[in-house]
Amino acid sequence: xxxxxxxxxxxxxxxxxxxxxxxxxxxxxxxxxxxxxxxxxxxxxxxxxxxxxxxxxxxxxxxxxxxxxxxxxxxxxxxxxxxxxxxxxxxxxxxxxxxxxxxxxxxxxxxxxxxxxxxxxxxxxxxxxxxxxxxxxxxxxxxxxxxxxxxxxxxxxxxxxxxxxxxxxxxxxxxxxxxxxxxxxxxxxxxxxxxxxxxxxxxxxxxxxxxxxxxxxxxxxxxxxxxxxxxxxx
Amino acid sequence: xxxxxxxxxxxxxxxxxxxxxxxxxxxxxxxxxxxxxxxxxxxxxxxxxxxxxxxxxxxxxxxxxxxxxxxxxxxxxxxxxxxxxxxxxxxxxxxxxxxxxxxxxxxxxxxxxxxxxxxxxxxxxxxxxxxxxxxxxxxxxxxxxxxxxxxxxxxxxxxxxxxxxxxxxxxxxxxxxxxxxxxxxxxxxxxxxxxxxxxxxxxxxxxxxxxxxxxxxxxxxxxxxxxxxxxxxxxxxxxxxxxxxxxxxxxxxxxxxxxxxxxxxxxxxxxxxxxxxxxxxxxxxxxxxxxxxxxxxxxxxxxxxxxxxxxxxxxxxxxxxxxxxxxxxxxxxxx
Numbered sequence: 360x361x362x363x364x365x366x367x368x369x370x371x372x373x374x375x376x377x378x379x380x381x382x383x384x385x386x387x388x389x390x391x392x393x394x395x396x397x398x399x400x401x402x403x404x405x406x407x408x409x410x411x412x413x414x415x416x417x418x419x420x421x422x423x424x425x426x427x428x429x430x431x432x433x434x435x436x437x438x439x440x441x442x443x444x445x446x447x448x449x450x451x452x453x454x455x456x457x458x459x460x461x462x463x464x465x466x467x468x469x470x471x472x473x474x475x476x477x478x479x480x481x482x483x484x485x486x487x488x489x490x491x492x493x494x495x496x497x498x499x500x501x502x503x504x505x506x507x508x509x510x511x512x513x514x515x516x517x518x519x520x521x522x523x524x525x526x527x528x529x530x531x532x533x534x535x536x537x538x539x540x541x542x543x544x545x546x547x548x549x550x551x552x553x554x555x556x557x558x559x560x561x562x563x564x565x566x567x568x569x570x571x572x573x574x575x576x577x578x579x580x581x582x583x584x585x586x587x588x589x590x591x592x593x
Numbered sequence: 594x595x596x597x598x599x600x601x602x603x604x605x606x607x608x609x610x611x612x613x614x615x616x617x618x619x620x621x622x623x624x625x626x627x628x629x630x631x632x633x634x635x636x637x638x639x640x641x642x643x644x645x646x647x648x649x650x651x652x653x654x655x656x657x658x659x660x661x662x663x664x665x666x667x668x669x670x671x672x673x674x675x676x677x678x679x680x681x682x683x684x685x686x687x688x689x690x691x692x693x694x695x696x697x698x699x700x701x702x703x704x705x706x707x708x709x710x711x712x713x714x715x716x717x718x719x720x721x722x723x724x725x726x727x728x729x730x731x732x733x734x735x736x737x738x739x740x741x742x743x744x745x746x747x748x749x750x751x752x753x754x755x756x757x758x759x760x761x762x763x764x765x766x767x768x769x770x771x772x773x774x775x776x777x778x779x780x781x782x783x784x785x786x787x788x789x790x791x792x793x794x795x796x797x798x799x800x801x802x803x804x805x806x807x808x809x810x811x812x813x814x815x816x817x818x819x820x821x822x823x824x825x826x827x828x829x830x831x832x833x834x835x836x837x838x839x840x841x842x843x844x845x846x847x848x849x850x851x852x853x854x855x856x857x858x859x860x861x862x863x864x865x866x867x868x869x870x871x872x873x874x875x876x877x878x879x880x881x882x883x884x885x886x887x888x889x890x891x892x893x894x895x896x897x898x899x900x901x902x903x904x905x906x907x908x909x910x911x912x913x914x915x916x917x918x919x920x921x922x923x924x925x926x927x928x
Contacts, residue, residue, distance in 0.1 A: 491703055492706055492710035563713065563714065580760075
């Protein structure tokens, strides 16, 4: 093998042709690959910053998106860098608030928590698939992000409802809750359509908005009909 | 590796082919290791490589068989080794293909389903209206739009309406199971009855495809949606029976008329349309009264664990109040 290689290589590399290796010494060596270009990104590295900064930066990003939802002005910040932390946070908050505080009724809490989770995530997945099927240009996770963030008004309504339920639980309380939930339902639908409808063909916007409407309607209905079990079973 | 058949033919001694074969086997193994390193993205190249490798192996086997027909045992060994290598390579190729297809299946399915969602809002509106007006034209096949957007949305609407009805009927406690029940009932009815009627239509040789059946039955759910939305909020039995006969009957008649126009013969028509009408009308009936059934089930489940205290302490006061509240609920729910 080495003989043949030497014979072949003797013509172009005449200076190297007299380098001969005796047969009983095994050929060894190290191959070192120079690592050049990966050093240039060192200033963007977040490996050696404090954990607090990392968390605060992410929380600030989530908070910024909350503001975008509360004041929808057709900006693409919610679409450009999507994340699922905000939706997760909102979903868990809503589920915890919808869950009854009574610990003795163990068969009540579990299904409700799971139901909120299932409705929120599967509902948004179905809406997203529907919008993709109708020819939307938004990516899967962008749409999930928008739909998740737009639950925020309904979560706020849930907090208000719980506070109202502490105080007045008569007809006045119900009217207040109805108004709050209706307003937040409209807000959610409006905000999400403001973000989503740009990516849709103009003639099919109504078809995309309908499942969104249904989705927030069901969540809003759950928020409105919530009442602690201490009222129901004296 | 490509020099395999050449060296095999020039080599006269029987061990030559065996050595050659060993080298071939080892090269195949190296190829498969490389194949493991490629992360699914270049699986076409791997497939090509595998194809080329297999062809070369076959060529080599043929050459060897032609050259040394008398060396039976070595030939057998070679065949076995080649088969093994091929099998392993096949397996790896299949695994890679499966993984890649799993990753692409979401978008693939979307592209497959996209034609069925190609509608305009005006089309959906007109189809919703058409689903309430039966057309008396049974000697020429009526047109059925093969579309799934409307049916799917109607099923989801029905799920929401059903959830609402179950909640207002006072069954707040079993929420998780209610949700599952609503989704299971609606999708089960839509898919199950569609398949059943399609099967019947196949038996009696009616001209209906599964897609058309899904679309027809899905739009047929518009009537029940309207009826249930009204009657879950306005609790009059007379109103329900009226709407059940009028709106439910109209949407059922529409489906029956379409199926009639696509079936030939009296008995097939009777069988197909009779079963569809019966199922559709009884489904609406069942959905309206289903929360009564669930309420009764709830009463049973509430009374179940409390049965023993009743026997031990006959005049239990909390038990009495519980029964009173349940009675109130029952009275509320019956009208």
